Amino acid sequence: MASTSRFTRVALVVNAASRTGSEAYDEAHRRLSELGVAPDVAYPVRDPARLGDVLDSVTADGCDLVVVGGGDGTLSTAIDHLARHDMALGVLPLGTANDLARTLQVPAEIGAACETIANGKLVDIDVGGMGDQTFCNVASIGLAVGVTRALTPGLKRRLGPLAYPVATMRAYRQHRPFTTYLDFPDGDHESIRVDDTIAVAIGNGRYYGGGNVISPDSGIDDHSLDVYVIPRGTARERIGVVRRVRDGSFVDHDHVIHVTTARIRLRADPEQPINLDGEVVASTPQEFVVHRNALDVLVPEDSTAAAHDG
Structure with missing residues (x-):
């Protein structure tokens, strides 16, 4: 006891x-x-x-x-x-x-x-930041916003986790591509422009969307954000990405842009709404950062998700 x-x-x-x-x-x-x-x-x-x-x-x-x-x-x-x-x-x-x-x-x-x-044991975890708001899992624009809006309370009650693929199909039919601009204030990467984008995500944790992995090396205690951009591309390229979403290996697909950083500025043309952990709360442009060891959390003794760095 x-x-x-x-x-x-x-x-x-x-x-x-x-x-x-x-x-x-x-x-x-x-x-x-x-x-x-x-x-x-x-x-x-x-x-x-x-x-x-x-x-x-x-x-x-x-x-x-x-x-x-x-x-x-x-x-x-x-x-x-x-x-x-x-x-x-x-x-x-x-x-x-x-x-x-x-x-x-x-x-x-x-x-x-x-x-x-x-x-359980006490660990401290990183928290993503956007202005004066925070997120624990992922910030995203594009298709994920459409999925969030399609995930009605009734759909989630009826289907549980299966509501996510159903909502994704609905959102994809209505989605319109956009141009993405990524800038890195700390100078760790060159600026990136991606035309005809369907999805951008900035991940702090490891999972999103009901158990999809942000990237194979992602974690909530690694003091960095995983950023990926998916252009629309061909049907074959999209299918190749979708097949690898669950385990996060899609970020290694030639069709996907993936970087890690502690600070990023995100712009889009046209302006895009932003989803933070399932809530549409703002729109581009925005700057995102990682707050290191920002919160103490109780986890199982055998959890390997994080440590307590103090």
Whole structure:
């Protein structure tokens, strides 16, 4: 049985509007209490618009462990409010994709996730930044924005993870290519222009889109962003890329531009909306950075996703 000696005040915040959130709140509260990590304050948030206010309240309340239940959008919002504060994050994966939990090797089952929070180890992870906003998994323009808009709550409830390929097919039929401009303020790469682009992604974590790998060497503790650009190309080239998306080896395809960097400026013509961890929040042009070791997170003892660098 775990003790609470390493945390003095615990908060539980669950997005009760997420795919499994309403059932998970009571179970998580009970199980954490049984494991010796009883929440001092607990919030089942049924209106997602209130999530930011609740997290601000928790931050001001002096909690040093915040357990957040929800999907990647909820966790991205949480990281926005918790990063660079003296507190730790516990993850309860309650969404459709759960890519951050997958990156951190946190188990999907609620009881096992609570065990991780009670008995796991503390690591610090990198967080992606865009202006005053943050992201844990990926920022993207192009096809991914269309996928996000096609991923309606009803589609996710009906199909679960299978909603992603269905939404991708719908988005592709409506997509219009654009020109991409990549600039590197630190001078580590020459500027890049790509005409007839269908997708650009800037990855901080390892997974996105329900378990697709950003690149074979990507990680949330490598202090860099993985950037890839996919031009439209021929049907044969597109099929070759799609076949290699799941394991991330598509970035080695001759048709794909892939670089790693700590800072990048992204422009597009015409201007493109930007998706951060499943939420369309801004538009190009924007600059992206990696914030090293910005957040402490609890992961399983055998997780190899990150270390604690201090």
